[in-house]
Amino acid sequence: MERADAARNRAALLAAATDLIRERGIDAVSIDDVAASAGVGKGTVFRRFGDKAGLIQAVVDSTAASWHQAASLEFRTAGEFAGQLFDHVLASLPLVIAVERTSVRSCEGNFQLTVDRLARVVGSTFNAHALLAVLRGEQIAFLLDQGMTADEIRAGVISLADTLSAGV
Amino acid sequence: MERADAARNRAALLAAATDLIRERGIDAVSIDDVAASAGVGKGTVFRRFGDKAGLIQAVVDSTAASWHQAASLEFRTAGEFAGQLFDHVLASLPLVIAVERTSVRSCEGNFQLTVDRLARVVGSTFNAHALLAVLRGEQIAFLLDQGMTADEIRAGVISLADTLSAGV
DNA sequence: GTAGCAACCGGACCGACGGTCCGCTTATTG
DNA sequence: CAATAAGCGGACCGTCGGTCCGGTTGCTAC
Numbered sequence: 001m002e003r004a005d006a007a008r009n010r011a012a013l014l015a016a017a018t019d020l021i022r023e024r025g026i027d028a029v030s031i032d033d034v035a036a037s038a039g040v041g042k043g044t045v046f047r048r049f050g051d052k053a054g055l056i057q058a059v060v061d062s063t064a065a066s067w068h069q070a071a072s073l074e075f076r077t078a079g080e081f082a083g084q085l086f087d088h089v090l091a092s093l094p095l096v097i098a099v100e101r102t103s104v105r106s107c108e109g110n111f112q113l114t115v116d117r118l119a120r121v122v123g124s125t126f127n128a129h130a131l132l133a134v135l136r137g138e139q140i141a142f143l144l145d146q147g148m149t150a151d152e153i154r155a156g157v158i159s160l161a162d163t164l165s166a167g168v
Numbered sequence: 169m170e171r172a173d174a175a176r177n178r179a180a181l182l183a184a185a186t187d188l189i190r191e192r193g194i195d196a197v198s199i200d201d202v203a204a205s206a207g208v209g210k211g212t213v214f215r216r217f218g219d220k221a222g223l224i225q226a227v228v229d230s231t232a233a234s235w236h237q238a239a240s241l242e243f244r245t246a247g248e249f250a251g252q253l254f255d256h257v258l259a260s261l262p263l264v265i266a267v268e269r270t271s272v273r274s275c276e277g278n279f280q281l282t283v284d285r286l287a288r289v290v291g292s293t294f295n296a297h298a299l300l301a302v303l304r305g306e307q308i309a310f311l312l313d314q315g316m317t318a319d320e321i322r323a324g325v326i327s328l329a330d331t332l333s334a335g336v
Numbered sequence: 337g338t339a340g341c342a343a344c345c346g347g348a349c350c351g352a353c354g355g356t357c358c359g360c361t362t363a364t365t366g
Numbered sequence: 367c368a369a370t371a372a373g374c375g376g377a378c379c380g381t382c383g384g385t386c387c388g389g390t391t392g393c394t395a396c
Contacts, residue, residue, distance in 0.1 A: 002343095004392065005345085009344090009345085030381080031382080035347095042346075043387095044346070047344075052383065124324065125316070126325075129307075148293070160298055163335055170372095171363060173363070198352075208375075209376055210354095211358095211376070214356080340393105340394090342392095343391085343393090344390080344392085346389095347386100348387095350383105351384095353382080354379105355379085356378080357379095358374105358376105359374105360373105360374080360375090361373080362371105363370105365371105366367105
């Protein structure tokens with residue numbers, strides 16, 4: 001059982017980390033920032049979450065009932081999958097980028113599952129990875145930065161998914 | 169005119185950096201490592217190359233007559249382009265990953281040019297970016313890590329490029 | 337209520353890193 | 367050979383992720 005003060009600190013840290021990452025991006029957020037913003041000592045962060053990656057993972061887990069849904073979602077067509085994942089990524093871009101930079105993709109567990117299911121729809125494991133590569137936070141942020149609109153990217157992603165499915 | 173000792177040091181630093189990055193990957197190579205390995209002081213690295221990104225850029229520029237060729241290559245079909253760029257990336261994976269991590273893609277100058285030319289062949293700017301995303305060093309390293317062979321990836325990339333071209 | 341204990345806390349501390357600075361050295365030129 | 371500017375190296379700095387430990391506090395058993 002977690003002590004009451006510990007639970008309070010965990011919640012404060014998660015909230016602080018989520019806000020800071022959302023507004024500044026992971027690169028501009030240090031652990032000290034998060035600790036100070038949550039009003040706790042630095043040691044507390046590491047006792048709760050182990051390391052920076054653990055904190056980010058916890059943030060991600062906490063901010064989304066929809067998170068694991070988005071990755072392991074049931075879908076009929078590749079286009080449907082692409083559209084839904086895109087919306088999810090776009091809505092939490094800084095968080096997605098943070099987790100991409102800190103965790104190893106293959107460790108996600110249901111990531112493999114998603115790849116396999118997707119592979120069946122788009123014809124090959126390679127194509128599944130290709131589609132997921134285009135849906136990465138950093139890729140989408142880059143395209144937005146290049147001046148593409150979210151709608152254009154969304155349409156492109158779905159079109160790509162459909163094209164890949166069509167070849168099956 | 170560059171002094172003789174300066175030129176010697178520049179060459180030694182480039183060689184040391186190239187070797188270290190190739191064998192360890194950029195993440196395990198610090199500026200101090202490069203300086204020590206080249207037998208010069210740390211300050212010399214920064215006077216020559218400005219910062220870490222500058223050093224990596226210089227390494228990349230020096231190691232490839234084929235480098236800018238690969239990116240701005242003339243090509244007839246998207247598949248041809250994909251195959252050639254893949255071979256180039258695969259041959260210098262750690263270097264490619266290093267430059268991806270340090271430089272901003274859009275600054276590359278002829279990157280824009282490549283995107284535009286490619287866009288004409290694969291139907292849209294979005295598709296051009298998608299193809300390039302799949303050809304990034306980190307993506308290819310990830311797929312290799314997943315157990316895919318280089319041949320499989322090469323085939324996948326070319327097939328993807330051809331599929332995109334076919335829809336035009 | 338209170339005593340005792342384990343869990344918890346915070347911030348001083350550490351090593352590594354990218355980057356700066358400056359007093360000394362050395363290649364170059366006339 | 368003398369003068370000078372370019373170059374040199376490594377001590378130094380601020381920041382970051384991560385560790386440690388002496389003091390504190392929430393919980394429980396009596």
